[in-house]
Amino acid sequence: MDPSLLVAHHDGWTELTLNRPDRLNSFNEELSRALAAALDDAEDDACRAVLLTGAGRGFCAGQDLGERVSADGPPDLGYTIETFYNPLVRRLRGLRKPVVCAVNGVAAGAGANLALACDIVLAARSAKFIQAFAKIGLVPDSGGTFFLPRLIGEARARAVSLLAEPVSAETAESWGLIWRAVDDVALLPEARALAAHLATQPTQGLALAKAALNASAGNTLDAQLDLERDLQREAGRTPDYREGVTAFMEKRPARFSGRRS
Known part of the structure; x- marks a missing residue:
């Protein structure tokens, strides 16, 4: 079967x-x-x-x-x-x-x-x-x-x-x-x-974007702005953010790993 x-x-x-x-x-x-x-x-x-x-x-x-x-x-x-x-x-x-x-x-x-x-x-x-x-x-x-x-x-x-x-x-x-x-x-x-x-994109950043969108329906603007601040802080500490900025400066395609740290 x-x-x-x-x-x-x-x-x-x-x-x-x-x-x-x-x-x-x-x-x-x-x-x-x-x-x-x-x-x-x-x-x-x-x-x-x-x-x-x-x-x-x-x-x-x-x-x-x-x-x-x-x-x-x-x-x-x-x-x-x-x-x-x-x-x-x-x-x-x-x-x-x-x-x-x-x-x-x-x-x-x-x-x-x-x-x-x-x-x-x-x-x-x-x-x-x-x-x-x-x-x-x-x-x-x-x-x-x-x-x-x-x-x-x-x-x-x-x-x-x-x-x-x-x-x-x-x-x-x-x-x-x-x-x-x-x-x-x-x-x-x-x-x-x-x-x-x-599957080749910055997985952790996409996950945080999902979290922000999921929360937005029940949040006030002030609460959502605070959440975006906190999630952006987290995203800015990921390897893929560093790779994205480096690739941009070096004018090459980014090679995102999707790792959390």
Whole structure:
């Protein structure tokens, strides 16, 4: 039996592929645990960027509802969210390196919101993002009610949440929901090239930039200015800052190591 998650290690970066194509890569407990373990492994300093994508004709259809059929009464969906989805979202946002997501085909429910938790999202032109929760009487989870208003504004966030209508990749790009829509055949090559590029960049500086952006939504301007000061102080003490300045002065490309010290 094939593993539910494929892990491929490249030079400085890791590709993670959701691998339940017969179920549109919907999440069951095995896949949730496998992705959590892979993100733990990606903390290793040898990995400087992560690419997340899906096998087959879809990125991820969210929760596998077949796991929720029970004769023992209503399921505790809050337990599922707290045990599996919330930790994954927190890990993707907090990972001290960039995470690229390549959305192929449908990204629905928790699958859409896990994609939005990544740092840079590319989508095939055939892809669609669907906040499918309203179709089964549920609330957008996995960060959906946090990400959507911030990315596309409250009016659009309310409409896509309450109507559960598909949003095309090109519309998602024009709204600012994702970084870029690309031709289907170019999706993986472009996403892999982007991950490989990020793996050569100043990893610690990128991690600190992620931390600043993550904090900005809940900060006042004064608090954010103070945070930027503190993070810049930390960034200025990294080997990659020294290398970047030296390379600039010597008029040559920088050779960043990604090391913390």
